[in-house]
Amino acid sequence: MTRKISWFTALMMATMPVSHAAPEGIVPLQPQEEAQPAAVPRDNPVATADFAPMPVDPSAPLRDAALPFSKVAPPPGSFNLRGIRPQGQIEFGVRSDEVVTKALLNLHFRPSPALLPTLSHLKIYLNEELVGLITVTAEQLGKDNQAQINIDPRFIGDFNQIRIELVGHYTNVCENPAYSSIWLDIGKESTLDLTMQKLLVKNDLSHFPEPFFDARDNRPLTLPMVFSAQPDVAQQHAAAMLASWFGVKAEWRGQSYPVLYNQLPQQQHAVVFATNDKRPDFLKDYPAVQKPTVEIASQPDNPYQKMLLILGRDDQDLITAVQGIAQGDVLLRGQTSTVDSVKSLEPRKPYDAPRWVRTDRLTAFSELQAYENQLQSSGMQPAPIALNMNLPPDLFLVRARGINMDIHYRYTSPLQDNDGSRLAIHLNNQFMQDYPLLAKKDKGNQLLHIPLIQGLQDSTTQLTIPALRLGVVNQMRFDFDYATTFIGGTSDGRCETVAPVSNHVVIDGTSTVDFSGYRHYIEMPSLRAFANAGFPFSRNADLAQTLVLVNQKPSAEQTTTLLNALGIVGAQTGYPALKIQLTDDWSKAQQSDRDLLMIGTIPENLRDDTRINLLVDAAKSWVKKPVRQTTLNNDNVSDSDRQAESITAIDSAGPIAAIVGFQSPFDEQRSVIALLADSPRAWQLLNDALLDSGKRAAIYGSVAIVRESGVNSLRVGDNYYVGYLPWWERVWNALATHPVWLAVFAVIVVILFALLIWRVMSLVSRRRLREEDNK
Numbered sequence: 001m002t003r004k005i006s007w008f009t010a011l012m013m014a015t016m017p018v019s020h021a022a023p024e025g026i027v028p029l030q031p032q033e034e035a036q037p038a039a040v041p042r043d044n045p046v047a048t049a050d051f052a053p054m055p056v057d058p059s060a061p062l063r064d065a066a067l068p069f070s071k072v073a074p075p076p077g078s079f080n081l082r083g084i085r086p087q088g089q090i091e092f093g094v095r096s097d098e099v100v101t102k103a104l105l106n107l108h109f110r111p112s113p114a115l116l117p118t119l120s121h122l123k124i125y126l127n128e129e130l131v132g133l134i135t136v137t138a139e140q141l142g143k144d145n146q147a148q149i150n151i152d153p154r155f156i157g158d159f160n161q162i163r164i165e166l167v168g169h170y171t172n173v174c175e176n177p178a179y180s181s182i183w184l185d186i187g188k189e190s191t192l193d194l195t196m197q198k199l200l201v202k203n204d205l206s207h208f209p210e211p212f213f214d215a216r217d218n219r220p221l222t223l224p225m226v227f228s229a230q231p232d233v234a235q236q237h238a239a240a241m242l243a244s245w246f247g248v249k250a251e252w253r254g255q256s257y258p259v260l261y262n263q264l265p266q267q268q269h270a271v272v273f274a275t276n277d278k279r280p281d282f283l284k285d286y287p288a289v290q291k292p293t294v295e296i297a298s299q300p301d302n303p304y305q306k307m308l309l310i311l312g313r314d315d316q317d318l319i320t321a322v323q324g325i326a327q328g329d330v331l332l333r334g335q336t337s338t339v340d341s342v343k344s345l346e347p348r349k350p351y352d353a354p355r356w357v358r359t360d361r362l363t364a365f366s367e368l369q370a371y372e373n374q375l376q377s378s379g380m381q382p383a384p385i386a387l388n389m390n391l392p393p394d395l396f397l398v399r400a401r402g403i404n405m406d407i408h409y410r411y412t413s414p415l416q417d418n419d420g421s422r423l424a425i426h427l428n429n430q431f432m433q434d435y436p437l438l439a440k441k442d443k444g445n446q447l448l449h450i451p452l453i454q455g456l457q458d459s460t461t462q463l464t465i466p467a468l469r470l471g472v473v474n475q476m477r478f479d480f481d482y483a484t485t486f487i488g489g490t491s492d493g494r495c496e497t498v499a500p501v502s503n504h505v506v507i508d509g510t511s512t513v514d515f516s517g518y519r520h521y522i523e524m525p526s527l528r529a530f531a532n533a534g535f536p537f538s539r540n541a542d543l544a545q546t547l548v549l550v551n552q553k554p555s556a557e558q559t560t561t562l563l564n565a566l567g568i569v570g571a572q573t574g575y576p577a578l579k580i581q582l583t584d585d586w587s588k589a590q591q592s593d594r595d596l597l598m599i600g601t602i603p604e605n606l607r608d609d610t611r612i613n614l615l616v617d618a619a620k621s622w623v624k625k626p627v628r629q630t631t632l633n634n635d636n637v638s639d640s641d642r643q644a645e646s647i648t649a650i651d652s653a654g655p656i657a658a659i660v661g662f663q664s665p666f667d668e669q670r671s672v673i674a675l676l677a678d679s680p681r682a683w684q685l686l687n688d689a690l691l692d693s694g695k696r697a698a699i700y701g702s703v704a705i706v707r708e709s710g711v712n713s714l715r716v717g718d719n720y721y722v723g724y725l726p727w728w729e730r731v732w733n734a735l736a737t738h739p740v741w742l743a744v745f746a747v748i749v750v751i752l753f754a755l756l757i758w759r760v761m762s763l764v765s766r767r768r769l770r771e772e773d774n775k
Contacts, residue, residue: 081185087379091159095216096158099196100195103150103152103153105149108145115182117135119172120135122165124164126156127160134147159216177500209249212246213250220255222255224270225272227273235318238273238315239271239273239563240580241322241577247576254571264300270307286309294337295309323342323578348544353541353573354541363512363513364509376504376506380482380501381482387476392533393528404513522535524661524671536722538569543566545595546597547582547589552584554600602674698710699711700715
């Protein structure tokens with residue numbers, strides 16, 4: 001694949017006067033006048049700097065991209081620069097099939113009114129190169145300001161970091177860097193504006209999955225999938241597996257797969273499924289294939305957009321070709337690759353999803369890392385270290401006393417012992433515990449090593465996490481807070497200062513968390529478990545226990561929903577749905593011992609089933625409303641509150657969609673999730689709800705209704721339990737969740753105990769009387 005030129009190569013290619021003789025074809029570098037971008041008030045003209053233009057193809061398409069700080073900056077989307085935390089940064093990538101031709105940094109900032117003008121300034125670095133300098137003037141102090149900095153696009157590479165550093169001063173002598181008046185806030189409305197030019201990409205699969213998915217692109221993946229006509233079950237099967245595989249690659253970015261019939265998208269790469277007998281019109285003259293084939297080609301009349309061709313003699317070849325991509329993508333090369341065979345050697349086990357914490361043994365923190373150096377930080381006040389932990393939704397932790405963690409960490413010693421420096425640990429933004437950072441005792445070591453954190457009691461060596469604070473997606477945050485002492489003026493007029501130094505902190509990768517030994521048991525239906533973790537289908541990461549019921553002739557919107565749903569599950573588990581089964585025959589679903597995912601329609605013999613709380617049929621719907629509906633998505637709802645109070649039927653021309661969960665009518669340990677909609681617009685609303693993380697967070701209970709106004713969820717109808725729990729643990733669980741039963745049980749126990757005591761005392765009394773009579 002043609003790669004974009006690096007900044008150094010671009011610099012070599014820049015047109016400059018030649019002052020010395022050089023070998024033919026080599027232009028020696030000459031000193032350039034340094035550009036000086038400057039800050040400007042809102043009402044003043046924008047200062048700009050002229051850069052040598054990038055070598056571009058005038059016919060290549062361009063696109064403009066605005067990266068707002070609200071999305072690319074750390075939460076809450078703005079920088080709060082302080083004296084002891086003077087730096088903030090954003091990161092962005094550039095796709096391999098694009099090159100940046102223009103870059104403009106728009107900064108909105110408000111400096112402290114206590115700063116000294118001219119002496120205080122902002123430094124802007126791109127990949128550790130100084131590219132801009134903003135001098136704080138007297139007119140800007142305490143006011144909203146705007147600055148524009150032109151960035152030389154030749155210095156932009158694949159992965160980039162823009163770092164903004166405050167050099168703040170409030171006095172000329174005896175300055176304390178920790179003084180509270182040293183601050184500058186950069187607003188979330190700040191943006192990085194980029195102009196991108198498309199590059200011609202060579203038809204070579206050795207860089208696959210580029211250009212269809214590029215890890216440098218932080219935007220949600222949008223990958224259209226093209227069929228010759230309405231796909232049959234086998235073609236939908238192949239597309240579903242490929243969608244889940246791309247979902248694994250997309251991870252947190254999100255993904256969508258618009259489906260098109262017999263046409264290519266405009267200005268987008270696409271995947272095309274075709275057999276020798278079923279081909280889109282634009283592939284009619286393409287040579288027939290003799291094996292499952294994967295090929296990359298340019299779209300007709302558009303060499304900048306590529307097609308990933310999934311070709312075969314028949315539909316089964318398409319499935320084999322996709323399996324070859326999912327299991328052997330590192331072997332793809334050249335313009336065309338054929339898949340001879342794919343064999344599974346070892347079946348996957350339940351709950352072994354790569355992105356879930358292990359539940360069969362201890363899990364090391366190094367296994368949970370998402371990127372290099374995630375477990376370390378540096379600075380006068382090091383940035384927090386965060387680590388995500390995804391758990392199976394059915395992990396039964398109700399009666400667990402806590403989850404044990406053994407945490408090893410290293411840190412730069414504070415200047416003084418017991419000066420207030422501490423390590424604070426948070427779980428899901430809730431404070432858990434803190435531990436003091438002590439001064440080093442071993443002068444031969446630069447870093448003090450603490451083998452194990454003390455626990456909640458001094459006698460323990462483990463941190464115990466309350467199980468009730470754990471959810472499906474969890475974040476542990478470690479804050480190393482240093483109490484830094486700075487000396488100012490003394491009583492005799494002398495000025496003594498201590499130069500601040502950078503601290504280094506590390507959470508060792510050998511630290512462990514233990515989720516082993518817990519049972520799997522969950523109350524269903526739980527649409528939150530489906531929305532957040534793809535459960536119950538994700539119990540097996542390859543979806544080996546999942547059957548999808550699809551339509552024989554699905555609309556493009558229904559097929560899009562199928563692909564989006566499986567792409568989301570793939571992103572959550574980290575493994576493609578290679579063992580999933582699809583059918584359009586309800587009788588096969590009746591005979592299958594699998595969890596069922598329905599797309600589009602409810603079978604006729606289930607339409608009157610009372611466990612289905614909402615049906616969408618030609619813009620007419622009815623819903624059972626529970627007796628008491630909680631405003632929050634709280635799972636602790638009593639059975640009496642779930643009972644239906646009323647049934648309402650409404651005719652409306654507006655679109656409506658629903659996600660419905662209920663127990664399988666064929667197996668009490670199996671579940672059904674139905675994705676329903678009544679119109680093309682309703683399918684769009686449903687897909688938007690599945691793809692939007694904020695709307696997915698509103699999905700819970702047994703039914704989620706999707707309308708133009710958003711998502712509304714309800715808990716209504718009978719609940720059931722999936723998993724295994726011994727009878728004695730079920731009794732304790734029932735008593736713990738039903739206080740009335742617990743009170744009744746306590747009364748019965750007290751009465752039985754009293755009767756037992758009375759009986760024993762009676763026996764003792766009669767024995768004593770007999771002994772006295774014998775005397």
